[in-house]
Amino acid sequence: MSNVVREDVTLEQTWGELAQTLEAVDIDGALQETAAGAVRATRAGLFRRAFATLAGVAGLATLAEDAAAARGQTKNDIAILRFDLVLEYLQAGLYTEAERLGELTPKTLGWARVVGAHERAHVQAIKNLLGRDTVPSPTFNYGKVTSDEKAFIKTAVGFEDLTAALLKWQAPRLDSRSIVAAVVTLHSVETRHAAWIRHIVGLRPAARAFDQPASQQRMAELIAATHFISSRPRVTGRRRPKYTG
Amino acid sequence: MVWSRGRSERFGDSRDDPATSTRRQLLGRSVVAGAALAGGGIVLGPRARWAGAAPSRAQDVKIFNFALLLEYLQAAFYGEAVRQGALRGEPREFAEVVASHERAHVTYLRKALGGRARARPAFSFGDATRSERRFLETAVLLENLGVAAYNGQAANLTTKALAAAAAIVSVEGRHAAWVSDLAGKEPAPRAADPGASAADVVRSIRRTGFVGVS
Numbered sequence: 001m002s003n004v005v006r007e008d009v010t011l012e013q014t015w016g017e018l019a020q021t022l023e024a025v026d027i028d029g030a031l032q033e034t035a036a037g038a039v040r041a042t043r044a045g046l047f048r049r050a051f052a053t054l055a056g057v058a059g060l061a062t063l064a065e066d067a068a069a070a071r072g073q074t075k076n077d078i079a080i081l082r083f084d085l086v087l088e089y090l091q092a093g094l095y096t097e098a099e100r101l102g103e104l105t106p107k108t109l110g111w112a113r114v115v116g117a118h119e120r121a122h123v124q125a126i127k128n129l130l131g132r133d134t135v136p137s138p139t140f141n142y143g144k145v146t147s148d149e150k151a152f153i154k155t156a157v158g159f160e161d162l163t164a165a166l167l168k169w170q171a172p173r174l175d176s177r178s179i180v181a182a183v184v185t186l187h188s189v190e191t192r193h194a195a196w197i198r199h200i201v202g203l204r205p206a207a208r209a210f211d212q213p214a215s216q217q218r219m220a221e222l223i224a225a226t227h228f229i230s231s232r233p234r235v236t237g238r239r240r241p242k243y244t245g
Numbered sequence: 246m247v248w249s250r251g252r253s254e255r256f257g258d259s260r261d262d263p264a265t266s267t268r269r270q271l272l273g274r275s276v277v278a279g280a281a282l283a284g285g286g287i288v289l290g291p292r293a294r295w296a297g298a299a300p301s302r303a304q305d306v307k308i309f310n311f312a313l314l315l316e317y318l319q320a321a322f323y324g325e326a327v328r329q330g331a332l333r334g335e336p337r338e339f340a341e342v343v344a345s346h347e348r349a350h351v352t353y354l355r356k357a358l359g360g361r362a363r364a365r366p367a368f369s370f371g372d373a374t375r376s377e378r379r380f381l382e383t384a385v386l387l388e389n390l391g392v393a394a395y396n397g398q399a400a401n402l403t404t405k406a407l408a409a410a411a412a413i414v415s416v417e418g419r420h421a422a423w424v425s426d427l428a429g430k431e432p433a434p435r436a437a438d439p440g441a442s443a444a445d446v447v448r449s450i451r452r453t454g455f456v457g458v459s
Contacts (some may be wrong), residue, residue: 024306052319069306097416100330118433125436166406168415171399171408172411177297177300177401180399181440183401184395184400187414187418188395188417189352189437190420191414191415192422193433194419194422195418195420195422195423196423199432204424205420205423206346206416208416208420209416210412210413212412
């Protein structure tokens with residue numbers, strides 16, 4: 001096997017490369033500029049749009065605070081878990097579609113198969129944690145990313161590195177220690193995914209001694225820049241479903 | 246399932262004191278549904294209640310000292326493996342990179358603990374650093390143990406200490422995946438990495454026979 005290690009690749013570089021790749025692939029023809037450039041130029045505006053998208057998707061805006069409090073989960077924790085759930089839906093969908101299309105190299109497909117199964121398990125685990133506060137999956141359109149080796153790799157590295165960084169940001173911000181205990185068991189698996197895909201493509205799996213956190217804002221920006229979310233799901237709002245099991 | 250066990254056990258102390266056992270009996274049932282691993286699926290039990298003692302600075306010190314033991318062990322292991330010179334190619338590169346990370350973790354924890362940092366024990370690694378096969382096997386074990394140890398204590402830490410521990414365990418997870426891939430094992434064998442109790446981690450360390458009798 002060739003030497004793994006090229007050089008230290010920072011989150012910023014990962015982000016920049018991913019943005020370039022997504023532009024090159026031109027997912028929906030709507031990416032006029034690289035996401036990284038867009039973030040620098042109109043950071044506030046993009047963030048507002050990104051977060052509005054996510055908030056709509058995750059139903060954060062319609063959070064039923066009283067219902068959550070009645071079950072001992074804070075509004076804060078539910079918001080964090082809902083954010084994670086949408087992200088896990090997105091990743092599970094991405095890897096599952098790549099596996100189904102089968103157009104990537106065998107090694108990458110092997111990674112997608114295992115990691116896709118993990119992300120689907122994470123979806124279920126977070127749904128269980130949320131109980132009635134869960135949110136439905138949006139519809140995704142991954143464009144060519146699930147069938148183009150180079151685009152897939154960049155996207156996978158970016159999402160795994162950033163998801164791990166996001167969970168590091170969230171963990172100390174959770175109120176419930178039970179949820180902390182659960183979320184950290186997912187966090188280290190995301191770091192394994194990141195290291196593994198990096199190893200496959202010849203990037204250093206562990207670039208430094210301490211991994212930095214990345215905020216929900218950063219992740220919201222990334223998700224918005226990918227244009228993977230193609231439609232809003234039904235927003236259940238405050239109405240309770242008639243049958244909740 | 247492991248992360249739901251031994252919530253109330255003490256850090257770095259494998260003895261089973263009566264108070265601990267009682268607490269465990271009382272609280273065990275409420276957390277036992279916390280996480281179940283079944284096939285590829287995981288269940289993070291809805292609303293399982295965390296039963297460990299409330300986070301405090303004093304508890305952070307115990308947990309960081311427990312983590313420091315592991316970091317001393319890892320740093321010494323990789324340091325010796327590099328010095329032995331039995332490794333070539335990527336395994337050697339892994340040992341060098343990871344040795345520097347583990348030394349940085351030791352430095353960080355010692356600084357955070359100040360005068361309360363435990364002393365470095367004596368280690369003896371036998372043939373574990375003398376062949377590539379034994380080295381990779383041992384590294385997989387030590388890195389997975391590190392992940393399980395940190396994950397097992399995360400909810401017992403104060404917010405600030407948790408942020409630091411997360412920055413470290415993240416890298417341990419990367420090491421684990423990297424060396425597992427090198428050793429021909431699954432880099433991410435499960436959808437969730439269960440935490441281990443401090444007692445279980447200490448038992449695993451003892452079983453290696455690496456820590457000198459003190």
